[in-house]
Amino acid sequence: MKVGIESFKLTEKLPYFEDRGLISQIRRCSNSISANIAQAFGREGIKDKQRIYIISRGSSFELQNHLIYGQKVKYFSAEQADSLIKEIDDIVYALNKIIATLEKRKK
Helix, strand or coil: CHHHHHHHHHHCCCCHHHCCCHHHHHHHHHHHHHHHHHHHHHCCCHHHHHHHHHHHHHHHHHHHHHHHHHHHCCCCCHHHHHHHHHHHHHHHHHHHHHHHHHHHHHC
């Protein structure tokens, strides 16, 4: 959820014309990461949990892409984007471990 909050704060400084574009995309995928983790945690079936964790991982990579784009078009500084990208890397690492553990349990 921390990444979602930091992403929201970062988008508050974007130009108004981005309101329905990049701002919306960043906010939706950053919120999706923690929402899907919470949803997967509440599921009982291993396959279902794993599928939702994979979706969360996809949202993580989507957010990284938007942050890199924002950096390249000079909406964010390298420091702002890199800080969030590092946090997302940590989330992806944890999700990969969870997904691998669930894969082992399926067998």
